[in-house]
Amino acid sequence: MGDRLRGAGLRRTPVRVAVLQRLAAARKPLAANDVIARLGPHTDAVTVYRTLNTLAEHNLLHRVRGEDGAWRYATTPPPATTAVPHGPDARPEHPHAHFVCDECGGVECLEELPVPPDLLRRNRLGRRYDVRCAEVVVHGTCPKCHD
Amino acid sequence: MGDRLRGAGLRRTPVRVAVLQRLAAARKPLAANDVIARLGPHTDAVTVYRTLNTLAEHNLLHRVRGEDGAWRYATTPPPATTAVPHGPDARPEHPHAHFVCDECGGVECLEELPVPPDLLRRNRLGRRYDVRCAEVVVHGTCPKCHD
DNA sequence: CGTCAATTGCAAGTCACTGGCATTTACAAA
Protein backbone atom coordinates (compact mmCIF):
# COMPACT_ATOMS: atom_id res chain seq x y z
CA MET A 1 0.00 0.00 0.00
CA GLY A 2 2.72 2.33 -1.00
CA ASP A 3 0.19 4.40 -2.98
CA ARG A 4 -1.13 5.96 0.16
CA LEU A 5 2.38 6.63 1.38
CA ARG A 6 3.39 8.32 -1.84
CA GLY A 7 0.09 10.16 -1.90
CA ALA A 8 0.96 11.60 1.48
CA GLY A 9 4.41 12.59 0.28
CA LEU A 10 6.14 9.87 2.28
CA ARG A 11 8.75 7.40 1.14
CA ARG A 12 7.61 3.87 0.63
CA THR A 13 9.79 1.92 3.05
CA PRO A 14 9.42 -1.69 4.18
CA VAL A 15 8.69 -0.73 7.78
CA ARG A 16 5.94 1.69 6.81
CA VAL A 17 4.31 -0.76 4.47
CA ALA A 18 4.48 -3.50 7.08
CA VAL A 19 3.02 -1.26 9.77
CA LEU A 20 0.14 -0.23 7.54
CA GLN A 21 -0.50 -3.85 6.61
CA ARG A 22 -0.59 -5.04 10.21
CA LEU A 23 -2.90 -2.23 11.24
CA ALA A 24 -5.22 -2.88 8.31
CA ALA A 25 -5.27 -6.60 9.07
CA ALA A 26 -6.15 -6.06 12.72
CA ARG A 27 -9.67 -4.72 12.48
CA LYS A 28 -9.22 -2.63 15.60
CA PRO A 29 -6.82 0.00 16.94
CA LEU A 30 -3.55 -1.48 18.15
CA ALA A 31 -1.05 -0.24 20.69
CA ALA A 32 2.48 0.41 19.46
CA ASN A 33 3.45 -2.66 21.45
CA ASP A 34 1.04 -4.86 19.54
CA VAL A 35 2.30 -3.56 16.23
CA ILE A 36 5.88 -4.23 17.30
CA ALA A 37 4.94 -7.74 18.36
CA ARG A 38 3.26 -8.43 15.01
CA LEU A 39 6.32 -7.33 13.11
CA GLY A 40 8.62 -9.89 14.64
CA PRO A 41 11.95 -9.22 16.33
CA HIS A 42 13.57 -7.90 13.17
CA THR A 43 12.04 -4.46 13.35
CA ASP A 44 13.36 -1.86 15.72
CA ALA A 45 10.82 -0.66 18.27
CA VAL A 46 11.97 2.95 18.08
CA THR A 47 11.47 2.93 14.35
CA VAL A 48 7.94 1.67 14.81
CA TYR A 49 7.19 4.45 17.31
CA ARG A 50 8.50 7.01 14.87
CA THR A 51 6.67 5.39 11.99
CA LEU A 52 3.36 5.45 13.84
CA ASN A 53 3.89 9.12 14.64
CA THR A 54 4.71 9.95 11.06
CA LEU A 55 1.77 8.05 9.62
CA ALA A 56 -0.58 9.66 12.13
CA GLU A 57 0.74 13.14 11.37
CA HIS A 58 0.02 12.52 7.71
CA ASN A 59 -3.45 11.18 8.46
CA LEU A 60 -2.84 7.69 7.21
CA LEU A 61 -3.58 6.67 10.79
CA HIS A 62 -5.62 8.09 13.61
CA ARG A 63 -5.03 7.37 17.25
CA VAL A 64 -6.84 7.25 20.58
CA ARG A 65 -5.56 6.86 24.10
CA GLY A 66 -6.39 3.58 25.75
CA GLU A 67 -7.33 3.59 29.40
CA ASP A 68 -3.75 2.60 30.17
CA GLY A 69 -2.56 5.83 28.60
CA ALA A 70 -0.94 4.18 25.60
CA TRP A 71 -1.96 5.29 22.12
CA ARG A 72 -3.93 2.94 19.91
CA TYR A 73 -3.47 3.36 16.19
CA ALA A 74 -5.88 2.50 13.40
CA THR A 75 -5.84 3.03 9.66
CA THR A 76 -8.01 5.74 8.21
CA PRO A 77 -9.98 5.01 5.07
CA PRO A 78 -8.37 6.35 1.89
CA PRO A 79 -9.57 9.83 0.92
CA ALA A 80 -12.64 9.90 -1.31
CA THR A 81 -10.98 12.03 -3.95
CA THR A 82 -7.32 12.51 -4.69
CA ALA A 83 -7.82 16.21 -4.06
CA VAL A 84 -8.38 15.72 -0.36
CA PRO A 85 -5.51 17.30 1.52
CA HIS A 86 -3.10 15.22 3.52
CA GLY A 87 -0.68 16.46 6.06
CA PRO A 88 -0.65 17.56 9.67
CA ASP A 89 -3.39 20.15 9.27
CA ALA A 90 -5.98 17.99 7.60
CA ARG A 91 -9.04 17.19 9.67
CA PRO A 92 -10.18 13.60 10.05
CA GLU A 93 -12.68 12.93 7.32
CA HIS A 94 -15.10 10.77 9.23
CA PRO A 95 -14.61 11.53 12.90
CA HIS A 96 -16.19 8.73 14.88
CA ALA A 97 -16.50 7.71 18.48
CA HIS A 98 -14.37 4.99 20.03
CA PHE A 99 -15.19 2.29 22.49
CA VAL A 100 -12.87 1.35 25.34
CA CYS A 101 -13.52 -1.90 27.20
CA ASP A 102 -12.90 -1.40 30.89
CA GLU A 103 -12.30 -5.13 31.34
CA CYS A 104 -9.72 -5.98 28.71
CA GLY A 105 -8.58 -2.51 27.77
CA GLY A 106 -9.35 -3.15 24.12
CA VAL A 107 -10.26 -0.25 21.86
CA GLU A 108 -12.66 -0.28 18.92
CA CYS A 109 -13.64 2.23 16.28
CA LEU A 110 -17.36 3.02 16.32
CA GLU A 111 -17.56 4.03 12.68
CA GLU A 112 -21.34 4.03 12.92
CA LEU A 113 -21.31 6.55 15.77
CA PRO A 114 -20.09 9.88 14.37
CA VAL A 115 -18.88 12.61 16.69
CA PRO A 116 -21.88 14.96 17.11
CA PRO A 117 -20.95 17.92 14.88
CA ASP A 118 -22.62 20.43 17.17
CA LEU A 119 -19.84 19.78 19.67
CA LEU A 120 -17.68 21.83 17.33
CA ARG A 121 -19.94 24.86 17.36
CA ARG A 122 -17.60 27.37 18.84
CA ASN A 123 -20.34 29.43 20.43
CA ARG A 124 -21.03 26.65 22.86
CA LEU A 125 -17.88 27.88 24.55
CA GLY A 126 -16.71 31.44 24.84
CA ARG A 127 -16.10 33.21 21.56
CA ARG A 128 -12.43 33.37 22.46
CA TYR A 129 -12.04 29.61 22.21
CA ASP A 130 -10.77 28.20 18.94
CA VAL A 131 -12.39 24.81 18.56
CA ARG A 132 -10.55 22.39 16.29
CA CYS A 133 -12.08 18.97 16.83
CA ALA A 134 -13.77 16.80 19.41
CA GLU A 135 -13.32 13.24 20.61
CA VAL A 136 -15.94 10.90 22.00
CA VAL A 137 -14.97 7.81 23.96
CA VAL A 138 -17.59 5.37 25.19
CA HIS A 139 -16.64 3.14 28.09
CA GLY A 140 -18.10 -0.18 29.05
CA THR A 141 -17.71 -3.91 28.53
CA CYS A 142 -17.14 -5.34 25.08
CA PRO A 143 -18.95 -8.45 23.82
CA LYS A 144 -15.87 -10.60 24.29
CA CYS A 145 -15.63 -9.69 27.98
CA HIS A 146 -19.38 -9.82 28.56
CA ASP A 147 -19.77 -11.81 31.82
CA MET B 1 -13.00 19.72 53.92
CA GLY B 2 -12.77 16.62 55.97
CA ASP B 3 -16.55 16.28 55.78
CA ARG B 4 -16.35 15.04 52.23
CA LEU B 5 -13.59 12.64 53.14
CA ARG B 6 -15.52 11.19 56.03
CA GLY B 7 -18.65 11.13 53.90
CA ALA B 8 -16.78 8.95 51.46
CA GLY B 9 -15.59 6.67 54.23
CA LEU B 10 -12.04 7.95 54.04
CA ARG B 11 -9.77 9.06 56.83
CA ARG B 12 -9.18 12.75 57.16
CA THR B 13 -5.42 13.05 56.76
CA PRO B 14 -3.37 16.20 56.21
CA VAL B 15 -2.24 15.16 52.74
CA ARG B 16 -5.77 14.45 51.57
CA VAL B 17 -7.10 17.70 52.93
CA ALA B 18 -4.24 19.62 51.35
CA VAL B 19 -4.71 17.93 47.98
CA LEU B 20 -8.43 18.69 47.98
CA GLN B 21 -7.72 22.30 48.92
CA ARG B 22 -5.18 22.83 46.17
CA LEU B 23 -7.47 21.29 43.58
CA ALA B 24 -10.41 23.37 44.72
CA ALA B 25 -8.31 26.52 44.65
CA ALA B 26 -7.09 25.89 41.14
CA ARG B 27 -10.21 26.37 39.11
CA LYS B 28 -9.08 23.86 36.51
CA PRO B 29 -7.90 20.25 36.38
CA LEU B 30 -4.29 19.85 37.51
CA ALA B 31 -1.72 17.22 36.70
CA ALA B 32 -0.31 15.23 39.60
CA ASN B 33 2.89 17.15 39.03
CA ASP B 34 1.17 20.48 39.55
CA VAL B 35 -0.45 19.28 42.73
CA ILE B 36 2.89 18.07 44.02
CA ALA B 37 4.46 21.41 43.17
CA ARG B 38 1.73 23.30 45.02
CA LEU B 39 2.22 21.22 48.13
CA GLY B 40 5.83 22.18 48.62
CA PRO B 41 8.75 19.81 49.06
CA HIS B 42 7.46 18.39 52.31
CA THR B 43 4.94 16.06 50.77
CA ASP B 44 6.01 12.82 49.18
CA ALA B 45 5.19 12.55 45.49
CA VAL B 46 4.24 8.89 45.70
CA THR B 47 1.76 9.67 48.44
CA VAL B 48 0.18 12.33 46.26
CA TYR B 49 -0.18 9.88 43.37
CA ARG B 50 -1.83 7.39 45.68
CA THR B 51 -3.99 10.07 47.23
CA LEU B 52 -5.23 11.26 43.87
CA ASN B 53 -6.09 7.70 42.92
CA THR B 54 -7.96 7.14 46.14
CA LEU B 55 -9.90 10.38 45.93
CA ALA B 56 -10.82 9.67 42.31
CA GLU B 57 -11.96 6.14 43.13
CA HIS B 58 -14.24 7.58 45.77
CA ASN B 59 -15.56 10.23 43.39
CA LEU B 60 -14.27 13.19 45.29
CA LEU B 61 -12.26 13.89 42.16
CA HIS B 62 -12.69 13.15 38.49
CA ARG B 63 -9.87 12.93 36.01
CA VAL B 64 -9.16 13.36 32.31
CA ARG B 65 -6.10 12.56 30.27
CA GLY B 66 -4.21 15.55 28.98
CA GLU B 67 -2.77 15.41 25.50
CA ASP B 68 0.56 14.51 27.07
CA GLY B 69 -0.99 11.38 28.52
CA ALA B 70 -0.85 12.54 32.12
CA TRP B 71 -4.04 12.57 34.16
CA ARG B 72 -5.59 15.89 35.18
CA TYR B 73 -7.59 15.89 38.39
CA ALA B 74 -10.42 18.17 39.40
CA THR B 75 -12.77 18.26 42.34
CA THR B 76 -16.32 17.12 41.86
CA PRO B 77 -19.14 19.14 43.37
CA PRO B 78 -20.48 17.71 46.65
CA PRO B 79 -23.43 15.37 46.18
CA ALA B 80 -26.82 17.06 46.18
CA THR B 81 -28.19 14.87 48.96
CA THR B 82 -26.36 12.87 51.59
CA ALA B 83 -28.08 9.77 50.23
CA VAL B 84 -26.08 9.84 47.00
CA PRO B 85 -23.81 6.83 46.87
CA HIS B 86 -20.08 7.23 46.95
CA GLY B 87 -17.50 4.64 46.07
CA PRO B 88 -15.93 3.14 42.99
CA ASP B 89 -19.22 2.19 41.34
CA ALA B 90 -20.92 5.54 41.58
CA ARG B 91 -21.47 7.32 38.30
CA PRO B 92 -20.40 10.93 37.93
CA GLU B 93 -23.36 13.10 38.75
CA HIS B 94 -22.89 15.83 36.19
CA PRO B 95 -20.80 14.36 33.39
CA HIS B 96 -19.45 17.23 31.34
CA ALA B 97 -17.13 17.72 28.42
CA HIS B 98 -13.54 18.87 28.81
CA PHE B 99 -11.45 21.24 26.78
CA VAL B 100 -7.82 20.56 25.96
CA CYS B 101 -5.71 23.39 24.61
CA ASP B 102 -3.40 22.09 21.91
CA GLU B 103 -1.02 25.01 22.48
CA CYS B 104 -0.38 24.97 26.21
CA GLY B 105 -1.75 21.55 27.06
CA GLY B 106 -4.07 23.04 29.67
CA VAL B 107 -7.30 21.28 30.50
CA GLU B 108 -10.60 22.87 31.51
CA CYS B 109 -13.93 21.54 32.68
CA LEU B 110 -16.79 22.55 30.40
CA GLU B 111 -19.48 22.31 33.05
CA GLU B 112 -21.90 24.02 30.69
CA LEU B 113 -21.42 21.36 28.02
CA PRO B 114 -22.92 18.12 29.33
CA VAL B 115 -22.04 14.81 27.74
CA PRO B 116 -24.92 14.06 25.32
CA PRO B 117 -26.92 11.40 27.17
CA ASP B 118 -27.91 9.62 24.00
CA LEU B 119 -24.28 8.51 23.65
CA LEU B 120 -25.11 6.10 26.45
CA ARG B 121 -28.03 4.46 24.65
CA ARG B 122 -26.77 0.95 24.43
CA ASN B 123 -28.65 0.17 21.27
CA ARG B 124 -26.47 2.55 19.33
CA LEU B 125 -23.92 -0.23 19.60
CA GLY B 126 -24.59 -3.92 19.49
CA ARG B 127 -26.85 -5.23 22.22
CA ARG B 128 -23.90 -7.19 23.55
CA TYR B 129 -22.06 -4.06 24.53
CA ASP B 130 -22.42 -2.88 28.09
CA VAL B 131 -22.18 0.88 28.01
CA ARG B 132 -21.12 2.51 31.26
CA CYS B 133 -20.25 6.12 30.51
CA ALA B 134 -18.92 8.39 27.79
CA GLU B 135 -16.29 11.09 27.63
CA VAL B 136 -16.21 14.12 25.40
CA VAL B 137 -13.01 16.08 24.85
CA VAL B 138 -12.97 19.22 22.75
CA HIS B 139 -9.62 20.28 21.30
CA GLY B 140 -8.54 23.73 20.22
CA THR B 141 -6.86 26.87 21.44
CA CYS B 142 -7.79 28.39 24.76
CA PRO B 143 -8.32 32.15 25.25
CA LYS B 144 -4.97 32.52 26.96
CA CYS B 145 -3.11 31.05 23.98
CA HIS B 146 -5.26 32.78 21.38
CA ASP B 147 -2.76 34.18 18.82
C1' DC C 1 24.31 5.37 -11.53
C1' DG C 2 25.09 8.99 -8.16
C1' DT C 3 23.48 12.20 -4.85
C1' DC C 4 21.44 13.45 -0.68
C1' DA C 5 17.84 14.22 2.38
C1' DA C 6 14.77 11.14 4.50
C1' DT C 7 14.79 6.77 7.33
C1' DT C 8 16.54 3.52 10.12
C1' DG C 9 18.88 1.26 14.07
C1' DC C 10 21.06 1.38 18.38
C1' DA C 11 22.20 3.34 23.06
C1' DA C 12 20.71 5.97 26.45
C1' DG C 13 17.46 9.02 28.55
C1' DT C 14 12.88 10.99 30.29
C1' DC C 15 8.56 11.06 32.49
C1' DA C 16 4.45 9.50 34.77
C1' DC C 17 3.36 6.34 37.55
C1' DT C 18 3.56 1.73 40.48
C1' DG C 19 5.23 -1.94 44.00
C1' DG C 20 7.37 -3.38 48.25
C1' DC C 21 8.01 -2.62 52.87
C1' DA C 22 8.93 -0.59 57.27
C1' DT C 23 7.11 3.33 60.01
C1' DT C 24 3.57 6.36 61.48
C1' DT C 25 -1.16 7.82 62.35
C1' DA C 26 -6.34 8.41 62.43
C1' DC C 27 -9.95 6.91 64.88
C1' DA C 28 -12.93 3.56 67.17
C1' DA C 29 -13.36 0.96 71.17
C1' DA C 30 -12.18 0.19 75.84
Add this chain to the structure above:
DNA sequence: TTTGTAAATGCCAGTGACTTGCAATTGACG
Protein backbone atom coordinates in the same frame (compact mmCIF):
# COMPACT_ATOMS: atom_id res chain seq x y z
C1' DT D 1 -7.58 9.11 77.89
C1' DT D 2 -5.34 5.27 76.52
C1' DT D 3 -4.78 1.65 73.43
C1' DG D 4 -5.20 -1.51 69.35
C1' DT D 5 -5.47 -1.80 64.65
C1' DA D 6 -6.03 -1.16 59.94
C1' DA D 7 -5.20 2.47 57.02
C1' DA D 8 -1.80 5.98 55.30
C1' DT D 9 2.56 7.56 54.63
C1' DG D 10 7.45 7.91 53.14
C1' DC D 11 11.29 6.13 50.84
C1' DC D 12 13.66 3.10 47.38
C1' DA D 13 13.62 1.00 43.47
C1' DG D 14 11.24 -0.53 39.34
C1' DT D 15 8.22 -0.44 35.01
C1' DG D 16 6.51 0.85 30.64
C1' DA D 17 5.74 3.99 26.95
C1' DC D 18 7.80 6.78 24.65
C1' DT D 19 11.81 10.34 23.06
C1' DT D 20 16.49 12.03 21.79
C1' DG D 21 21.03 11.94 19.69
C1' DC D 22 23.76 10.31 16.27
C1' DA D 23 25.94 7.50 12.97
C1' DA D 24 24.85 4.24 9.20
C1' DT D 25 21.60 3.18 5.47
C1' DT D 26 18.48 3.79 1.64
C1' DG D 27 14.51 5.46 -1.40
C1' DA D 28 13.67 8.16 -5.21
C1' DC D 29 14.65 11.87 -7.90
C1' DG D 30 17.80 13.65 -11.61
